[in-house]
Amino acid sequence: MEPMESSEAIEKIILSRDGDWEFDHQVSLVFDDHVRKSIPCYNDIQELIGILSKRILSHNSLVYDLGTATGEIIRSIHRANPNTKIRYVGVDKSVSMLKVAREKCRTMKQVTFYNQDLETFTFKPAELIVAAFTFQFIKTEHRPFILESIYKALKPNGHFILCEKISYADAAEHDFFVNVHHTWKENHFTFEEIRAKKERLKHIMQPLTLEENMALLGQANFEHPQLFFKWCNFACILAKKAMVDHL
Ligand SMILES: C[S@@+](CC[C@H](N)C(=O)[O-])C[C@H]1O[C@@H](n2cnc3c(N)ncnc32)[C@H](O)[C@@H]1O
Numbered sequence: 001m002e003p004m005e006s007s008e009a010i011e012k013i014i015l016s017r018d019g020d021w022e023f024d025h026q027v028s029l030v031f032d033d034h035v036r037k038s039i040p041c042y043n044d045i046q047e048l049i050g051i052l053s054k055r056i057l058s059h060n061s062l063v064y065d066l067g068t069a070t071g072e073i074i075r076s077i078h079r080a081n082p083n084t085k086i087r088y089v090g091v092d093k094s095v096s097m098l099k100v101a102r103e104k105c106r107t108m109k110q111v112t113f114y115n116q117d118l119e120t121f122t123f124k125p126a127e128l129i130v131a132a133f134t135f136q137f138i139k140t141e142h143r144p145f146i147l148e149s150i151y152k153a154l155k156p157n158g159h160f161i162l163c164e165k166i167s168y169a170d171a172a173e174h175d176f177f178v179n180v181h182h183t184w185k186e187n188h189f190t191f192e193e194i195r196a197k198k199e200r201l202k203h204i205m206q207p208l209t210l211e212e213n214m215a216l217l218g219q220a221n222f223e224h225p226q227l228f229f230k231w232c233n234f235a236c237i238l239a240k241k242a243m244v245d246h247l
Helices: 007-016 025-038 042-056 072-080 095-104 140-153 171-185 191-201 210-219
Strands: 062-066 087-092 111-115 126-132 154-165 223-231 234-240
Touching: 007 025, 007 191, 025 042, 025 095, 042 072, 042 126, 042 154, 042 223, 042 234, 062 072, 072 087, 072 126, 087 095, 095 111, 126 140, 140 154, 140 210, 154 210, 171 191, 210 223, 210 234
Parallel strands: 062 087, 062 126, 087 111, 126 154
Antiparallel strands: 154 234, 223 234
């Protein structure tokens, strides 16, 4: 690739490739812009996670950002807590995405990035764990184990934020909301680009229904998970570990 290639040109390339979607070098170069054109209200979700974090974190708190990609969530939590000494850990299995994250967070102190698969990751005790649009890329059968590890790692009163693209149990309802999302995406992409990306995500993204996500959190022992943001087929849930651990 030419070093001077524009973001638009790179985005056109990633949208016209064959094969399954990958978080590779080219995607990492345009991710921050592309994600905002793909997930409705992405900036609002980021800001809201920052605001929630202010109510959860204090000096020396530990935050994990799972599937950190280019470190956007870490940066928004840092922006919301400028005077609080927080330790951040970003985890992602993509070397390319982490390269961008490290560069963007280079002036921040107390940030560590791990290039690791969440399926084998070992957590330290933490106050807040965030997984924004990451679990949808993890095989459904592996999610309960990871959620259990998250629950165990959280300190009493610790919080987990799960943001996901969701599906609907009723096929007609599902198609309706998928099409609403596609109509929104037409603000930024051509019909053919939207269709092609849907095809490339087909084998690697497995959205669950809101009820299935809530049930998984319940199975992992989280009590009363709360839906705090929803835009058609996108949902964000705040789940809390009880003060007294019932495990
Ligand atoms: C849609 S992006 C996440 C966006 C990011 N959390 C944000 O809000 O800006 C999904 C990320 O999850 C990472 N990912 C997917 N499955 C993973 C796994 N099993 N372990 C670690 N990272 C994973 C991908 O490499 C990718 O960077």
